[in-house]
Amino acid sequence: MDQSTALLAPSPSTTPDELAARTFLARYSGPTLETYTFALKKYLRWCDSNGLDPLQVKRPILELYVRWMENSGIARSTLAHQLGVVRGYYRFAAIDEFIPKNPAEFVRVPRYAEDEARMLGLDRFELGAMLQAARTANPTEWALVVLMGMLGLRVSEACSIQVQDFQHHEGGHRVLKFTGKGGKRATIPLPVPVQRALDAAAGERTEGPLLFRQSGRRKGTPHCRTSVRPVIERLARQAKIDRHVHSHMLRHSFVGVALDAGVSLRDVQLAARHRSSNTTAQYDRRRRRHDGHGVHTVAAFLDGTS
Known part of the structure; x- marks a missing residue:
C-alpha cells in the first residue's frame, strides 16, 4: 500500500502509520x-519506494533520506524545512505512543545561509513605487499590493479576502475581518488610502472574492498563492526595482517600513500578528545591521591618526 495514502480521506481500515500521519x-x-502535507507525502513515498515501514525506521535510515534529498538538488533551506516536517511527524508519533522512541531526535539538519535581503523587504521608496505601479495596472493589483504592503497580510490571507470582509465598522473605524494563519480571527482598521484601493477592486460587488486573475488561461477566477507570484514580479519590474521581489517580501516590507516610521516594536508585532516578539525583533536587527555596525566606531576612533 502506498504510504502517501496516509494523507487521504479516512478509510475503514486505517493502519498505524496512516493514523500517525493524520493525527500529526x-x-x-x-x-x-498544505506545505506540511506535501513534505510528509514526499517522505512517505520515499519510504514506500524503499520498502520501509515509517514507524519502524531508525536514525541511520533518516540520515540516508537527508543525503537523498541533498542529492536531489533542492535548495538547502527547502531541505531543512521539509526535514523539519519529518522530524515533527516523528516527535508526535513518539508523544502519541505510535513508536517507543523518536528516531529523528539526533538527525543531522543541514546548515544553510539565510538570505537577509529576503527578510529586509523593500524600503519606503521601493514600496511606494510598487504601489504606484499596481495602481496604474488595475484595481485588483492595486488592492493586492495594498493588502500585503500596507496591511501586512500574508499572500494566502490576501487571496482569501472577501468583499464582505471589509464592510464592518468598529469604534468609529472601518475594519477588515478575516481568518489568518492558524485559523485565528484578525481585525485590522483600514486607513482611507486602503479603503479606496479595496473599494476600487470590489467595484459594485457586495460579496464574493475580492481578487481575481486579470489575464491568462484562468482569467476571471480567484487569485491564489501561485497566481500572485508572477503579478508581483511583473509589478517589481515596472517599478524598476533591480532585485528579485517575491510575494512574501511585501509583508516583510510592511514590517520594515513600520519600524522605519517609528512604530514601536510591540505595536509592529501586534500589527504583523507575530506570535513572538523575537520574530519582529529579527527584522529590526537586520534593518539596523549596517547603521550600527562596529566599523563606523572604529573608523571614527582612528580618523586623523594616519
Whole structure:
C-alpha cells in the first residue's frame, strides 16, 4: 500500500502509520497544512519506494533520506524545512505512543545561509513605487499590493479576502475581518488610502472574492498563492526595482517600513500578528545591521591618526 495514502480521506481500515500521519497533520490548517502535507507525502513515498515501514525506521535510515534529498538538488533551506516536517511527524508519533522512541531526535539538519535581503523587504521608496505601479495596472493589483504592503497580510490571507470582509465598522473605524494563519480571527482598521484601493477592486460587488486573475488561461477566477507570484514580479519590474521581489517580501516590507516610521516594536508585532516578539525583533536587527555596525566606531576612533 502506498504510504502517501496516509494523507487521504479516512478509510475503514486505517493502519498505524496512516493514523500517525493524520493525527500529526490535524494540528495544522490552511497553507501550513498544505506545505506540511506535501513534505510528509514526499517522505512517505520515499519510504514506500524503499520498502520501509515509517514507524519502524531508525536514525541511520533518516540520515540516508537527508543525503537523498541533498542529492536531489533542492535548495538547502527547502531541505531543512521539509526535514523539519519529518522530524515533527516523528516527535508526535513518539508523544502519541505510535513508536517507543523518536528516531529523528539526533538527525543531522543541514546548515544553510539565510538570505537577509529576503527578510529586509523593500524600503519606503521601493514600496511606494510598487504601489504606484499596481495602481496604474488595475484595481485588483492595486488592492493586492495594498493588502500585503500596507496591511501586512500574508499572500494566502490576501487571496482569501472577501468583499464582505471589509464592510464592518468598529469604534468609529472601518475594519477588515478575516481568518489568518492558524485559523485565528484578525481585525485590522483600514486607513482611507486602503479603503479606496479595496473599494476600487470590489467595484459594485457586495460579496464574493475580492481578487481575481486579470489575464491568462484562468482569467476571471480567484487569485491564489501561485497566481500572485508572477503579478508581483511583473509589478517589481515596472517599478524598476533591480532585485528579485517575491510575494512574501511585501509583508516583510510592511514590517520594515513600520519600524522605519517609528512604530514601536510591540505595536509592529501586534500589527504583523507575530506570535513572538523575537520574530519582529529579527527584522529590526537586520534593518539596523549596517547603521550600527562596529566599523563606523572604529573608523571614527582612528580618523586623523594616519
